[in-house]
Amino acid sequence: MRVRKAVMPAAxxxxxxxxATKAIPKEVLPLVDxxxxxxxxxxxxxxxxxxxxxxxxxGRSAIEDHFDSNSALERWLEERGDxxxxxxxxxxxxxxxxxxxxxxxxxxxxxxxxxAKELVGDEPFAVxxxxxxxxxxxxxxxxxxxxxxxxxxxxxxxxxxxxxxxDVTRYGIVRPVHTEGRLVEIGDLVxxxxxxxxxxxxxxLGRYVLTPKIFSMLESTPRGAGGEIQLTDAIKAxxxxxxxxxxxxxxxxxxxxxxxxxxxxxxxxxxQSDDADEFRxxxxxxxxxx
Ligand code: G1P
Numbered sequence: 419m420r421v422r423k424a425v426m427p428a429a430x431x432x433x434x435x436x437x438a439t440k441a442i443p444k445e446v447l448p449l450v451d452x453x454x455x456x457x458x459x460x461x462x463x464x465x466x467x468x469x470x471x472x473x474x475x476x477g478r479s480a481i482e483d484h485f486d487s488n489s490a491l492e493r494w495l496e497e498r499g500d501x502x503x504x505x506x507x508x509x510x511x512x513x514x515x516x517x518x519x520x521x522x523x524x525x526x527x528x529x530x531x532x533x534a535k536e537l538v539g540d541e542p543f544a545v546x547x548x549x550x551x552x553x554x555x556x557x558x559x560x561x562x563x564x565x566x567x568x569x570x571x572x573x574x575x576x577x578x579x580x581x582x583x584x585d586v587t588r589y590g591i592v593r594p595v596h597t598e599g600r601l602v603e604i605g606d607l608v609x610x611x612x613x614x615x616x617x618x619x620x621x622x623l624g625r626y627v628l629t630p631k632i633f634s635m636l637e638s639t640p641r642g643a644g645g646e647i648q649l650t651d652a653i654k655a656x657x658x659x660x661x662x663x664x665x666x667x668x669x670x671x672x673x674x675x676x677x678x679x680x681x682x683x684x685x686x687x688x689x690q691s692d693d694a695d696e697f698r699x700x701x702x703x704x705x706x707x708x
Contacts, residue, residue: 427530429475458548465562526646549675550624573661577625593617602664609650
């Protein structure tokens with residue numbers, strides 16, 4: 419079955435980016451000229467996803483507002499003759515359709531995905547963690563790469579990339595059993611292991627294609643690392659029943675959910691933006707000596 423739907427959890431407290439995220443969700447912090455989550459929505463649409471489900475929590479209306487139409491703003495832009503910006507603004511409300519589902523208690527990433535069960539139904543779906551910003555200019559979007567692999571191998575797919583050995587504690591880490599090109603057969607999966615216990619330095623990075631069977635796994639997944647219901651633990655249980663593969667995707671990933679990662683992501687996106695020439699000249703002119 420084709421992958422048509424994508425789930426984007428966006429209900430967390432954004433604790434790694436406080437105090438910026440005290441009143442606004444991290445997903446609406448801007449990356450150059452767009453909220454972080456818009457990059458994931460655009461990636462999903464460019465990958466052929468037909469319906470997006472965003473998991474939000476109370477007080478997260480900024481996300482809904484961003485993807486809604488704003489007729490007063492549109493009228494104002496029209497009257498001023500700013501047709502280019504009018505098009506840009508209109509395009510945002512034409513993504514989708516986007517459905518919203520509420521996570522009433524923040525019990526973890528796995529629990530957030532479980533909230534989308536009814537809207538996803540009995541079909542495979544993609545999961546995009548929007549703070550992992552994936553850039554692959556000129557190539558297929560990372561979600562598309564996983565969707566293609568899902569079709570080819572008929573198994574759930576998780577996006578993998580090597581992470582610095584000291585950072586394994588921040589990620590889901592896999593134990594690769596066998597690698598064929600970019601496809602990785604997984605023996606085990608551990609959420610946020612210690613440096614000593616990490617089975618490798620291959621991290622799970624914010625993109626998944628999962629079969630609907632994951633929902634029954636999530637329903638019986640106990641709280642794991644950090645006291646949260648972890649998607650990683652449910653995937654590990656899924657592996658006992660169905661094939662799950664890793665895929666070493668092609669593309670550059672930025673962790674826009676942390677201060678430093680967000681700064682780096684802004685530089686990367688800025689160097690691909692319309693202002694790239696002037697921005698590059700600005701960086702070149704900086705005195706970067708200690
Ligand atoms: C989540 C997942 C983790 C994954 C990471 C990628 O962790 O639980 O397995 O490696 O995203 O960004 P979080 O960043 O929500 O702590």
